[in-house]
Amino acid sequence: MKRKLGQAHKLAMIAMTNKPNWQPAKGFKYIEDVPVGELVDTYYGLRAVVIEQSSVSTSVIVLRADHLHQKERGFYLGKHRWGCKTEVKVIGD
Secondary structure, eight states: OHHHHHHHHHHHHHHHHSOOOOOOOTTOEEGGGSOTTOEEEETTSOEEEEEEEOSSEEEEEEEEOTTSOHHHHHHHSEEEEEETTOEEEETTO
């Protein structure tokens, strides 16, 4: 049992020091790297404008959600907070 615990501890320590390097998908950026005022699209078809950024979230105004049903669209339009690791494509690049 002690040997198994030792192996588990060793694997956990290796995993904590050799973390993966996360990157956004090809053609996308993390929203934390987009300057305020830029127009962005998400993978799911939302179009938004970045209005404010902090260290953990970004405030956006969603302008278009055409892929959704008319009844659901009202929830997605307007001001929202997205996590900084949200993958977006900057319009105009």
